[in-house]
Amino acid sequence: xxxxxxxxxxxxEGTRRYWxxxxxxxxxLFVFAVPIGQLIVTSFYAYDPLxxxxxxxxxxxxxxxxxxxxxxxxxxxxxxxxxxxxxxxGVVAFPVAFxxxxxxxxxxxxxxxxxxxxxxxxxxxxxxxxLVLLAPNSGLVPETIRFFGLTxxxxxxxxxxxxxxxxxxxxxxxxxxxxAALENIPLSLVRASRVLGATPWQSFRRVILPLSLPGLxxxxxxxxxISTSSFMMPYLLGGRQVPVLATYAYDMASVLMNWxxxxxxxxxxxxxxxISVGLFGRWxxxxxxxxxxx
Amino acid sequence: MFKGSPVVCGIAWLFCLFxxxxxxxxxxxxxxxxxxxVFPPTGxxxxxxxxALSNLRLIAATWNSVKVGAAAGLLAVVLGLLVVRxxxxxxxxxxxxxNLVFLLPVxxxxxxxxxxxxxxxxxIGLLNSTTGLTLGHTVVTFPYAVRMIAxxxxxxxxxxxxxxxxxxxxxxxxxRRITLPSLRTGGFLFAFxxxxxxxxxxxxxxxxxxxxxxxxxxxxxxxxxxxVLAAIxxxxxxxxxxxxxxxxKLIGVYRTxxxxxxx
Numbered sequence: 001x002x003x004x005x006x007x008x009x010x011x012x013e014g015t016r017r018y019w020x021x022x023x024x025x026x027x028x029l030f031v032f033a034v035p036i037g038q039l040i041v042t043s044f045y046a047y048d049p050l051x052x053x054x055x056x057x058x059x060x061x062x063x064x065x066x067x068x069x070x071x072x073x074x075x076x077x078x079x080x081x082x083x084x085x086x087x088x089x090g091v092v093a094f095p096v097a098f099x100x101x102x103x104x105x106x107x108x109x110x111x112x113x114x115x116x117x118x119x120x121x122x123x124x125x126x127x128x129x130x131l132v133l134l135a136p137n138s139g140l141v142p143e144t145i146r147f148f149g150l151t152x153x154x155x156x157x158x159x160x161x162x163x164x165x166x167x168x169x170x171x172x173x174x175x176x177x178x179x180a181a182l183e184n185i186p187l188s189l190v191r192a193s194r195v196l197g198a199t200p201w202q203s204f205r206r207v208i209l210p211l212s213l214p215g216l217x218x219x220x221x222x223x224x225x226i227s228t229s230s231f232m233m234p235y236l237l238g239g240r241q242v243p244v245l246a247t248y249a250y251d252m253a254s255v256l257m258n259w260x261x262x263x264x265x266x267x268x269x270x271x272x273x274x275i276s277v278g279l280f281g282r283w284x285x286x287x288x289x290x291x292x293x294x
Numbered sequence: 295m296f297k298g299s300p301v302v303c304g305i306a307w308l309f310c311l312f313x314x315x316x317x318x319x320x321x322x323x324x325x326x327x328x329x330x331x332v333f334p335p336t337g338x339x340x341x342x343x344x345x346a347l348s349n350l351r352l353i354a355a356t357w358n359s360v361k362v363g364a365a366a367g368l369l370a371v372v373l374g375l376l377v378v379r380x381x382x383x384x385x386x387x388x389x390x391x392x393n394l395v396f397l398l399p400v401x402x403x404x405x406x407x408x409x410x411x412x413x414x415x416x417x418i419g420l421l422n423s424t425t426g427l428t429l430g431h432t433v434v435t436f437p438y439a440v441r442m443i444a445x446x447x448x449x450x451x452x453x454x455x456x457x458x459x460x461x462x463x464x465x466x467x468x469x470r471r472i473t474l475p476s477l478r479t480g481g482f483l484f485a486f487x488x489x490x491x492x493x494x495x496x497x498x499x500x501x502x503x504x505x506x507x508x509x510x511x512x513x514x515x516x517x518x519x520x521x522v523l524a525a526i527x528x529x530x531x532x533x534x535x536x537x538x539x540x541x542x543k544l545i546g547v548y549r550t551x552x553x554x555x556x557x
Binding site: 017018019020021022023024025027028031032033034035036037038039042092095096098099100109110111112113114115116117118119120121122123124125126127128129130131132133135138139140168172176177179180200225228229231232236246249250253254259262263266269270273277 | 299301302303304305306307309310312313314316317319320323331332333334373374376377379380381383384392395396398399401402403404405406407409410411412413414417429430432433436487488490491492493494497498508511512515516519523524527530531534535538539542547548551552
């Protein structure tokens with residue numbers, strides 16, 4: 001019936017039926033997709049000191065970045081620090097998630113608030129105490145290390161400081177994912193393994209871990225991609241001494257006002273996110289397929 | 295599993311301490327007496343609060359944050375409600391497609407979006423404006439609003455509304471009695487919190503007159519690590535945590551976010 005009616009009537013009918021989903025879709029298209037598109041387009045225009053963006057199409061923004069060994073150091077630092085953050089988050093996530101499952105009401109509430117705070121509280125606020133704690137001369141952390149007669153390493157404006165900030169700010173997402181996965185494991189399976197004589201470690205290794213791998217994998221994707229694009233922690237704790245892609249893009253855009261280059265750095269960050277979503281996504285769906293076959 | 299295993303307990307609580315103790319450091323520093331930051335602090339004073347509350351630029355930035363947060367939160371909730379209701383009418387296959395579309399703002403790094411938004415707003419003449427900033431914050435908060443509303447709205451909200459109108463309710467009555475209660479899920483307050491705490495978007499698209507509180511705090515942090523910053527951070531943190539505790543008690547924010555993490 002719809003197919004035989006005239007076009008304008010079909011459009012009218014479709015709009016009337018689907019306007020509720022169309023309004024937010026159009027909003028996302030205009031306020032989100034168009035800016036991303038404009039970013040990609042801008043990254044292919046040459047920089048002009050007077051007008052910022054000239055009308056000359058070029059790929060030299062990208063070739064300049066990719067032929068610069070300094071920039072490769074920035075890219076690899078971004079990847080390595082994000083991988084380390086993901087790894088640490090993965091190790092910590094299981095104990096916290098176990099505790100969360102067993103905790104009574106009050107303990108659970110404290111744990112939940114601790115996990116929610118880095119998600120909601122502004123990263124500007126989150127960075128402040130670390131600037132106090134890691135400060136080279138008076139900070140509590142270097143002082144404690146000195147107290148034990150050791151020489152503290154450079155924590156502020158170093159890779160270590162950025163890593164601490166990233167773990168602090170982004171690792172809780174892993175706990176959320178792992179905990180969600182644990183909640184879906186039937187308790188009877190774990191009990192059965194224990195009844196059949198498995199030690200707690202064995203039932204973790206053979207039953208719980210394999211069944212929660214998809215959750216661990218989605219947590220890894222989330223933590224990795226959020227860490228690669230994290231800006232505030234690396235900027236405040238690492239500064240210009242240890243730039244990552246996000247902080248480098250900020251300096252390019254806001255300090256040097258070289259928008260095309262900033263767009264190209266952002267384009268590389270976007271590509272990195274795309275690659276990790278693709279790789280992790282395939283891993284996750286493979287894990288889920290395997291679990292489906294068991 | 296692992297009931298009372300001391301290793302598991304120990305790691306869990308150390309991690310918890312690692313997350314919460316730094317927040318206590320901010321509060322402690324804010325009540326100190328020294329202009330140069332010493333931790334642990336040596337005395338007790340409220341002078342940094344006095345300085346923070348008489349700093350006109352901080353007050354203006356706070357007011358900007360409130361305005362933008364309220365407007366973006368409202369827009370996000372309206373759009374979120376449209377998504378949740380609109381999806382009711384779609385076939386499952388199409389629903390998946392729209393789910394992907396609405397997940398995009400979460401997947402794309404927010405700094406990439408912020409830079410893109412800066413270009414876009416400049417080309418339509420809205421760079422440095424409150425309107426442009428509100429649009430950006432709506433995009434950032436909107437996925438959370440969808441989550442919050444979807445978690446609380448009964449499946450088939452549209453059916454409920456249709457039932458009500460068949461039973462003789464006017465459109466206004468349907469909205470007031472059926473639709474509005476599903477908005478009272480904290481979706482707005484949570485969107486407001488996320489917007490108020492966001493710094494990346496405003497850092498790129500806000501001007502000197504439209505800068506938000508976190509942006510002002512960012513510039514203060516870069517310039518000098520003063521105890522005034524600790525005082526304003528403590529107030530901001532207190533507001534955020536009180537709201538978060540309330541919402542967690544009332545609607546279970548953690549559950550809602552966890553569903554996002556695994557989905």
